[in-house]
Amino acid sequence: MARKKKKVPEINASSMADISFLLLIFFLVTTTMDTDSGITRRLPPPVENPDMDVKVKERNILNVMINKYDKLMVNGKPCDISELKDKTRDFITPKPNDEKAPEVEVKEIELIGNFMTNKGVVSLKNDRGTSYQMYIAVQNELAKAFNELKEEVSMTYFKQHFSDLTDKDKVDAVNKAVPVRISEAEPEEIK
Numbered sequence: 001m002a003r004k005k006k007k008v009p010e011i012n013a014s015s016m017a018d019i020s021f022l023l024l025i026f027f028l029v030t031t032t033m034d035t036d037s038g039i040t041r042r043l044p045p046p047v048e049n050p051d052m053d054v055k056v057k058e059r060n061i062l063n064v065m066i067n068k069y070d071k072l073m074v075n076g077k078p079c080d081i082s083e084l085k086d087k088t089r090d091f092i093t094p095k096p097n098d099e100k101a102p103e104v105e106v107k108e109i110e111l112i113g114n115f116m117t118n119k120g121v122v123s124l125k126n127d128r129g130t131s132y133q134m135y136i137a138v139q140n141e142l143a144k145a146f147n148e149l150k151e152e153v154s155m156t157y158f159k160q161h162f163s164d165l166t167d168k169d170k171v172d173a174v175n176k177a178v179p180v181r182i183s184e185a186e187p188e189e190i191k
Helices: 016-030 081-092 132-158 168-177
Strands: 061-066 072-074 077-079 104-109 113-118 121-126 182-184
Touching: 061 081, 061 132, 072 081, 077 081, 081 121, 081 132, 104 168, 113 168, 121 132, 132 168
Parallel strands: 061 121, 121 182
Antiparallel strands: 061 072, 072 077, 104 113
């Protein structure tokens, strides 16, 4: 007698595509993407007449230079990275009665009123051989100096830490009171 082959039961795979699609959607929605963040700097507006030389008074410039050996110089004098924040903060703090300090001007700032701002510019120049770590360390110290002054203005006028300000108008007012003026020159050979 002929034996009947036993039928093997089939697995219903019709819903497998639906399940895998739902899992794909779940992972896409719940996964966060890390984005690289760089150094925040606002580029200056385009120069209307590029042939014209802009004269900036020497007292309005803080020259910060880094050579290829990661040695720091501020206004031609050797400086340690730990002193840079304090020197920068001292430079950008308005001092109306000091003839050697940067010039100041009084601006009308919404939510603050008349405010004395500093016309000083931090000029950063580095050598092509400067290490990335030193460059970032200098940038961090410069940012700390500006942020400390912004914090002081925010606490004085709004009784809040600058980082806690949620009102865009207040943030704009503090940024106008303490503008970040950092000029970076093209890297070159610095001795």
